[in-house]
Amino acid sequence: MAMQDRAVRTRRALVQAAAEVFAREGFVQASLTSISRTAGVSTGALHFHFESKLELALAVEGEACRILREQICGQGGDPDGSRCTHPLQRLIEATHLLLLRLRDDPVVRAGFGLGARGALGPDGGAGLRGQWRRWVEEVLDEAGRRGELAEGVVGADAALAVVAATVGFEAMSVGAPEWLDPATADRFWGVMLPRLAAPPILDRNRRHPANRGALVPADPAAGL
Numbered sequence: 001m002a003m004q005d006r007a008v009r010t011r012r013a014l015v016q017a018a019a020e021v022f023a024r025e026g027f028v029q030a031s032l033t034s035i036s037r038t039a040g041v042s043t044g045a046l047h048f049h050f051e052s053k054l055e056l057a058l059a060v061e062g063e064a065c066r067i068l069r070e071q072i073c074g075q076g077g078d079p080d081g082s083r084c085t086h087p088l089q090r091l092i093e094a095t096h097l098l099l100l101r102l103r104d105d106p107v108v109r110a111g112f113g114l115g116a117r118g119a120l121g122p123d124g125g126a127g128l129r130g131q132w133r134r135w136v137e138e139v140l141d142e143a144g145r146r147g148e149l150a151e152g153v154v155g156a157d158a159a160l161a162v163v164a165a166t167v168g169f170e171a172m173s174v175g176a177p178e179w180l181d182p183a184t185a186d187r188f189w190g191v192m193l194p195r196l197a198a199p200p201i202l203d204r205n206r207r208h209p210a211n212r213g214a215l216v217p218a219d220p221a222a223g224l
Contacts, residue, residue: 011049013039015063018056019110027057027114057114064111065127072097073135087143088197091136095166096185098132102170103180112170133163150198158196165192 017039021030032053036046050056072094101108111128140155140162149155165188173179194202 007049010039010041010045013041014046014049014056015059016107019060019063019107022057022060022110023106023113027053032056060107061111061114061127064108065131067101067105067108068098068111068128068131072101073132086148086201087139087146088148088193088201091139091143091162092185092189092193094135094139095162095189096182098166099169099180099185100182102173103177109170112167129167132166133159136162148198148201150196153196161192 014035018030018035021035021038025034030053032043032046035053035056036043039046050059098108102112103109137156137159140149140159143149144153144155149158169179169184178184
């Protein structure tokens with residue numbers, strides 16, 4: 001059991017190290033030697049867990065997808081009402097969390113970067129960015145069904161703007177990290193929300209979460 005636990009820790013360390021190196025150097029320039037050194041393991045241990053740099057990159061993207069699904073998009077909508085159930089507020093919270101993760105979490109940042117730069121082949125990167133796009137579309141479709149969208153606003157069209165903006169913030173942050181500051185999401189929603197939300201529900205949606213700047217979902221006790 002101890003050997004199995006050590007193997008799990010080593011694999012996790014390698015994925016984290018690979019994310020850091022990919023985010024810093026890019027996939028092409030990153031070397032397995034640099035990754036193993038960052039993880040504090042031998043190259044032999046690296047090859048025991050991963051046959052190639054591509055396999056490591058896919059593992060990084062898979063972990064980034066898990067974080068996106070569970071810690072960013074998976075907040076809210078609990079049947080017992082303990083979390084935010086309003087689609088637009090969930091979307092606002094998620095965009096803030098996404099930018100914070102892109103700024104502070106090398107796994108998420110590397111996952112987005114690997115897809116953008118074609119490191120994973122013609123289909124690479126579709127997992128992470130595609131997952132974000134589908135979730136935004138689903139949330140805005142729900143908002144439309146619940147009457148939260150302004151007259152004339154189509155959920156699919158709004159999703160185009162939200163996805164393009166959030167992915168664009170990541171692209172612009174290369175060499176300019178201020179693009180991932182919480183104030184960026186505040187400014188975006190300050191422009192977007194009045195055009196997106198129906199007047200009756202506009203005031204109940206905050207354009208920034210109460211805990212902005214933290215890598216955790218908003219406190220359920222804070223309410224809406």
